Amino acid sequence: MSESDILRQLSAAVEELDLSGVVPRVQAALDGGLAPAKVLTQGLSAGMREVGKKFNSGEMFMPEVLVACDVYFAGLAVVRPLLRADKDDHVLGTVIMGNIHGDVHTVGKQVAMPVFEASGLRVIDLGEDLTDEAFVEGIRKHHPQIVGLGTYMTSTFMHTKATVEAITKAGLRERVKIICGGPAVDAEAARRMGADDASDDAWKGVEKIRRLLGVE
Ligand code: B12
Known part of the structure; x- marks a missing residue:
């Protein structure tokens, strides 16, 4: 065959x-x-x-x-x-992934994570329904280059602004690129809320993450 x-x-x-x-x-x-x-x-x-x-x-x-x-x-x-x-030996970078506060949809994240891993990223799953502080702690603990925000509803996507503000207040915003994922995301809106990009498709998400890391 x-x-x-x-x-x-x-x-x-x-x-x-x-x-x-x-x-x-x-x-x-x-x-x-x-x-x-x-x-x-x-x-x-x-x-x-x-x-x-x-x-x-x-x-x-x-x-x-x-x-x-x-x-x-x-x-x-x-x-x-x-x-x-x-x-x-050739990890592109570390991504921490978690669902924004109020969001318990797990399937999308569970599909996206192995796709990211297969493209050479180290992926750490922080879980679901996370407080903004949990993302701040995740950055402090794991030193990622990328923060992946799982936002599977409009309401939780709109919460991106608050999560990014918490990361900024903690003095960590310059250390990470932030990308939103889920069926209701929009890259323009994500940028207006302070994130760097968004993708409703894990495979396109990998391309965007590579661009954010500067490895075209
Ligand atoms: C399954 C499902 C549920 C299940 C979740 C089970 C589970 N363990 O995940 C249950 C029944 C629990 C549920 C509950 C609810 N749900 Co629901 N759910 C869905 C449904 C039907 C499918 C989601 C799914 O699994 N898709 C398949 C995966 C593979 O796709 P995906 O999530 O988009 O992921 C892909 C990409 O987005 C990307 N990706 C995923 N994560 C990430 C992360 C990053 C960083 C990146 C870059 C990419 C990325 O990779 C994946 C592969 O390409 C959607 C409908 C839909 N069309 O999406 C509604 C949907 C998301 N749910 C919705 C709603 C409203 C709810 C409830 C409020 C319903 C209610 N009234 O109770 C609750 C809220 C629960 C909560 N607090 O989170 C709405 C959201 C509407 C909106 N725009 O706000 C949707 C869109 C349905 C609808 N059309 O109304 N839901």
Whole structure:
């Protein structure tokens, strides 16, 4: 089987909600010599991206999206330890990720984090429904170059301003770039609220983070 056929099979496992088939497929791809990063970005994540498109167009419904996430995570569990070993020598930078106060949507963050990891970023998950102070503490503790704000509702996206102000007040704003993520974000509005950028797509988010880090 060609490499592109194997990658298509991995993507299909996620799209077809093949929970029992995904791990053997991932293992076979790795045993066959496919790079772990490729298995994730061009296989499993490509499938998850299709699921997102189908959800937005009404071809798939939320219960199916949640099963697709389970399939994705089952495959990811096999690949993730190998990626960490792969990437230790050439980490692009550290990202701390967390959901802004009042937001408990977890799926988007859980999809975005491995996409970021696969692109060479070290990712630290601070959690959900975080106070502004938790982001300030996260910066002090982990020394990230990037702060990823998970904002999945308009109300929590609008809270960006307060979170950025807290980071500024703590004297930490110059040390980090701030990017918002979620379905309701807008880059212009994010900048007006003091952040640096925003993305409603993890893969485009990686490009934006690379630009913020100055590594085109
Ligand atoms: C599943 C879901 C829930 C689940 C969450 C389960 C869970 N554990 O996550 C439950 C049922 C709990 C829930 C609750 C609520 N929800 Co809800 N929910 C959704 C739904 C249907 C899907 C979200 C999702 O998982 N999408 C799939 C993921 C993969 O997409 P994503 O989040 O956009 O993530 C992608 C990118 O944004 C990016 N990304 C994600 N994070 C980050 C971070 C960074 C830094 C970057 C760069 C990129 C990035 O990467 C991902 C892949 O590309 C959306 C509808 C929608 N179309 O989005 C509503 C939605 C987000 N919910 C909404 C609402 C209003 C609520 C509730 C208030 C409902 C209610 N009345 O009770 C509560 C509030 C809960 C709270 N306090 O947070 C609204 C928000 C509307 C708005 N604009 O304000 C939406 C848009 C539905 C709607 N159309 O009304 N919800």
